[in-house]
Amino acid sequence: MKKRIISFIMSIPFVFSLKLSDIRAEELKYTYTVIRNEAVITGFSGNPEKITLPEKIEGCPVTEIRDNAFFDCKSLKEIEFPDTLERIGHHSFYACVSLEKVNIPENVKSMGTGSFCGCTSLSEAKINADTEYLPESCFRACISLTEIKIPESVDYIGNYCFSGCTSLTYVSLGGKTEKIGKGAFYMCNSLGKIYIPPCVNTIGERAFGYIPENNEPVLKEKFCIMGSKKSTAEKYADENNLKFRSAEDIVQAMAVNISDKKMTFKSIILFFIGTAVISLLLFLFIRYFFGKKRV
Numbered sequence: 001m002k003k004r005i006i007s008f009i010m011s012i013p014f015v016f017s018l019k020l021s022d023i024r025a026e027e028l029k030y031t032y033t034v035i036r037n038e039a040v041i042t043g044f045s046g047n048p049e050k051i052t053l054p055e056k057i058e059g060c061p062v063t064e065i066r067d068n069a070f071f072d073c074k075s076l077k078e079i080e081f082p083d084t085l086e087r088i089g090h091h092s093f094y095a096c097v098s099l100e101k102v103n104i105p106e107n108v109k110s111m112g113t114g115s116f117c118g119c120t121s122l123s124e125a126k127i128n129a130d131t132e133y134l135p136e137s138c139f140r141a142c143i144s145l146t147e148i149k150i151p152e153s154v155d156y157i158g159n160y161c162f163s164g165c166t167s168l169t170y171v172s173l174g175g176k177t178e179k180i181g182k183g184a185f186y187m188c189n190s191l192g193k194i195y196i197p198p199c200v201n202t203i204g205e206r207a208f209g210y211i212p213e214n215n216e217p218v219l220k221e222k223f224c225i226m227g228s229k230k231s232t233a234e235k236y237a238d239e240n241n242l243k244f245r246s247a248e249d250i251v252q253a254m255a256v257n258i259s260d261k262k263m264t265f266k267s268i269i270l271f272f273i274g275t276a277v278i279s280l281l282l283f284l285f286i287r288y289f290f291g292k293k294r295v
Contacts, residue, residue, distance in 0.1 A: 028045065029044060029045060029046060029048035029051050030042075030043065030044050030045065030048070030051055030053070030069075031043040031044065031045060032057055032062075034057070034058055034060050037060050038060055038061060038062075038063045038064065039056070039057035039058065039060045039061065039062045039063065040062075040063070040064045040065075040066050041053060041062065041064065041065045041066060041069050042066045042069055043066075043068075043069050043070070044069070044070055044073050044076070047074075047075035048073070048075060048076055049075050049076065049077045049078070049098075050076075050077060050078040050079070051076065051078070051079045051080070052079075052080040053079070053080065053081055053082050053085070054082060055082040055083060055084045056084070061082075061084040062082050062084050062085060063084055063085060063086045063087065064085070064086065064087040064088075064089070065085070065087070065088050065089055065092045066089050066092070067089035067090045067091060067092060067112060068089070068090070068091050068092060068094070069089060069092045069093075070092055070093050070096055071091055071092070071093075071094050071095065072094065072095045072096070073093075073096050074095070074096070074097050074098060075098060076093075076096050076098055076099050077098045077099060077100055077121075078099070078100060078101070079093075079099070079102070080103075081102075081103070081104065081105050081108075082105070083105050083106070083107060084107065085105050085107060085108055086107050086108060086109060086110065087108065087109075087110045087111075088104070088108060088110070088111045088112060088115050089112045089115075090112025090113040090114055090115065090135075091112065091113065091114045091115065091117065092112065092115055093115060093116050093119060094114055094115075094116075094117050094118055095117070095118040095119070096116075096118075096119050097118065097119065097120045097121060098121050099116075099119045099121060099122055100121050100122060100123060100124070101122065101123060101124035101125070101126075102116065102122065102124070102125050102126070103126045104125075104126060104127055104128045104131070105128060106128045106129065106130055107128075107130070108128055108130075108131065109130055109131065109132060111131070111134070111135055111138060112135060113135045113136045113137055113138070113158075114135075114136070114137040114138065114140065115135065115138050115139075116138060116139050116142060117137045117138070117139070117140040117141060117142075118140070118141050118142075119139075119142050120141065120142065120143050120144060121144050122139070122142045122144055122145055123144040123145060123146065124145075125139060125142070125145060125148060127148075127149070127150065127151055127154070128151070129151045129152065129153055130151075130153050131151060131153055131154055132153055132154065132155060132156075133154060133155060133156040133157070133158065134150070134154060134156070134157050134158055134161050135158045135161070136158035136159045136160060136161065136181070137158070137159070137160045137161065137163070138158065138161045138162075139161060139162050139165060140160050140161065140162070140163050140164050140165075141163070141164035141165070142162075142164075142165050143164065143165065143166050143167055144167055145162075145165045145167060145168055146167050146168060146169055146170070146190075147168065147169060147170040147171070147172075148162065148165075148168065148170075148171055148172070149172040150171070150172060150173050150174040150177060151174050152174045152175050152176050153174065153176065154174045154176070154177055155174075155176055155177055155178045155179070156177070156178065156179045156181070157177065157179070157180045157181055157184050158181045158184070159181035159182045159183055159184065159204065160181070160182070160183045160184065160186065161181065161184045161185075162184060162185050162188060163183050163184065163185065163186040163187055163188075164186075164187045164188075165185075165187075165188050166187065166188065166189045166190060167190050168185070168188045168190055168191050169190045169191060169192075170191075171185065171191065171194055172195075173194075173195070173196060173197055173200070174197075175197055175199060176199055177197065177199060177200055178199060178200060178201050178202065179200070179201070179202040180196075180200060180202065180203050180204060180207050181204045181207065182204030182205050182206065182207065183204065183205070183206050183207060183210075184204065184207045184208075185207055185208050186206050186207070186210050186211075186217065187210070187211055187212055188211075189211050189220070191208075191220075191223075192220075192222065192223060192224065193223065193224040193225075193226060194208055194224075194225060194226065195226040195227065195247060196208075196225060196226070196227040196231070196232070196233035196236075197227070198227065198228045198231050198232075198233075200227075200231075200232050200233065201232050202232065203232055203233075203236045207236070208223070208225065208236070208242075209223040209225070209240060209242045219240065219241065219242065222243065223242055223243065224242070224243045224244070224245055225237040225242050225243065225244050225245070226244070226245045226246075226247040227244070227246075227247060228246070228247075228248055229246050
């Protein structure tokens with residue numbers, strides 16, 4: 001009996017160490033290295049679904065996600081970036097088909113080619129206000145992405161940056177964007193119109209208004225370019241036989257959108273119901289006001 005008790009007591013440290021190692025393995029879903037007092041995320045381990053990257057590892061700030069770090073990590077659904085992050089390498093999240101949203105921190109000023117290319121479940125992407133350019137194929141083939149807002153800081157959108165984003169219906173270009181690369185919004189089948197601000201002075205071939213048909217690029221029917229007269233936007237529309245509507249700013253462009261919409265039977269019914277309700281309320285108000293005045 002005494003021997004069994006002694007054996008049990010001696011085994012406790014071993015069992016405890018196993019538990020600690022299991023916890024550590026569960027916690028550490030990524031690999032890293034430290035270079036010049038900066039922590040760099042280099043890859044992942046196992047099949048992580050959610051990863052929260054810390055601001056510091058071994059007392060060093062996490063500043064970079066290395067090239068191909070999460071390449072083809074099919075299990076990853078969510079990742080939280082630290083505010084210390086400055087660089088996201090090329091193809092770092094390529095083909096992360098389960099990743100649903102990304103929120104790029106303010107300090108990130110550099111992203112590599114194809115950073116989020118092939119993230120087919122990505123439905124939300126928030127680009128920080130200090131990003132200066134979006135690299136080639138950055139969000140290519142993100143087929144679940146429905147809208148994107150390009151911040152004021154972005155002056156260049158790379159070739160095929162949003163190509164193949166087939167669900168994209170709304171794009172807001174920044175007020176300082178100067179260059180839009182070749183095929184930047186090619187094969188955006190759901191995009192029917194785009195307002196291009198006057199700051200844009202270069203638009204690459206087939207950047208807007210083209211979809212594939214029999215493996216050949218063809219003009220998308222009824223696609224509309226909106227922008228200032230005698231601008232790069234109008235020139236691009238003319239050269240590509242696309243419809244052009246004059247709009248000096250995004251507010252006017254939205255007004256043009258509304259005026260272009262056709263009245264459906266449902267909208268007509270709703271219009272008359274709304275008009276009737278407003279008329280009734282106005283009638284009751286006048287009746288109440290004048291009736292009270294007579295008394």
